[in-house]
Amino acid sequence: MSEMVSVVGVEVLAHYRLRVAFSDGLVREVELDYLRDRGPIFEPLRDPDFFAAVVVDPEAKTVVWPNGADLDPLVLHGDFQPASRQIA
Secondary structure (H helix, E strand, O other): OOOOOOEEEEEEEEOOEEEEEEOOOOEEEEEOHHHHHOOHHHHHHHOHHHHOOOEEEOOOOEEEOOOOOEOOHHHHHOOOOOOOOOOO
């Protein structure tokens, strides 16, 4: 079984826009403006300075903000779509 992809680097390009580097060598620019309305955990990201405080968590192996908000590395990688807030 191959190792799951993880985030190894992150750079803030603009508010709600990151360049993310992955363990498989892929580097992607990701637009995250959809997070504006994704619930209370993401509300602090509306502040550009707070958004810019993103880091790579060495244990979770993904991007994380100071309030604990994080994102699935497989979604960032482009393998999956973000979960919908709608309940079927």
